[in-house]
Each structure stands twice: as structure tokens, then as C-alpha cells.
Amino acid sequence: ELKVEQNPLFLSMQEGKNYTIYCNYSTTSDRLYWYRQDPGKSLESLFVLLSNGAVKQEGRLMASLDTKARLSTLHITAAVHDLSATYFCAVDGSNYQLIWGAGTKLIIKP
């Protein structure tokens, strides 16, 4: 059974700091997704990573994928308050369903 684990599940940090969220998955998967959810809002797609060594960047967020280690990271550079949200990773499971991590709630304090 494919499992996806995120850590940490909760992160409180100061503006201007750097931090990394980790996403581990248990079996081989073709692609990995990162989503963002603001409180009370829907989920928004951030990145899709398709191959080993893939790196994508959008503003202060950078995602990478290591398929051999079954690990993806979401790195936040010089965090700002607007990045406060819950971040989910997900991987393709059987039957083309997405298997979701539990989410990382990120709070960035001014």
C-alpha cells in the first residue's frame, strides 16, 4: 500500500527565515504534486514533479524530487507572512488516484 508522509505536520517560523518541508512516499510513483490550501479555502496546485532530479521554483518556493530516495522537498526561502498556509504533497497511486500526505500547516510570524 502506497503511503505518503509529510513532516513536520506543523511549523511556526519567523519571517525572513528559510525552512524545508519533507514528503516521503513508500513505493515507486511516476509523479509528485504539491498543493497549497489557505484557511477556509480550496486546494491550489503549486508544482508537479515528473522525474528524478526535477526542480521547480515559484517565487520563494522551490520543490525538488529524488525518486531513488522517494523523497520530495518544498523549500521556503526568506519566508513572508503571505506564505502561511497548509501545504500538501500527493503522489500517483494505483488506478490513477492521488495518495495524499496529511499536510503541513505553516505559520509565518511577522
Add this chain to the structure above:
Amino acid sequence: DAGVIQSPRHEVTEMGQEVTLRCKPISGHNSLFWYRQTMMRGLELLIYFNNNVPIDDSGMPEDRFSAKMPNASFSTLKIQPSEPRDSAVYFCASSFVAADTQYFGPGTRLTVL
């Protein structure tokens, strides 16, 4: 593009009543997913359709839940009878093909009293 459309956005009902949630996927998308999100259980896939055909409904909690997709532009999720434990946010998502980025609707916040 209007994105995935869901209605209603909020629904408050009493236990035992029938609830119908509606979803219009993005035009041209062939896959549609219904999710439920709660604090306790997180995001759960209830059912997914490909080309209007239900592919996997193993996440549907019990017989009180049913879903249909009569055409490529409309799907419903029905709960009959509703119970307080069904209170959650229900999301509909669609994708161009099954193994692709899913685009989520705004969700329906359901409260069953």
C-alpha cells in the same frame, strides 16, 4: 476558464434530510473526483469518474452516499439520510486525464445538525 464550479457553497440541514451537492468540472477534463475534508480524517477520496464512468467508489463511506455523472459537465453527490458525522467540506476536482494535476472547486461546507 471558470474553473471547477460547486454548489451550494454552504449547506445546513437537519439529520435525516437528503443533501445533494453539485459539481461542474472544467470543460474538456475527463476525470472527476469527489473528496471530503475534515480536521480528524484529513482529505479523503470518495469516488472518481473517468469519462463519466465511476472507476473507484471504495472511499464512499456507506450506502447513504451515492454519486452520479450523467454527462461530462455535471456530477452530483447525494447523502440520504444525512447524519451529523457527515459534516465536512466536500470538494470536487477535475483533471484533463486521470494521471494529471487535479483542479479543485471551492468546496461545499456541509453542516448536519
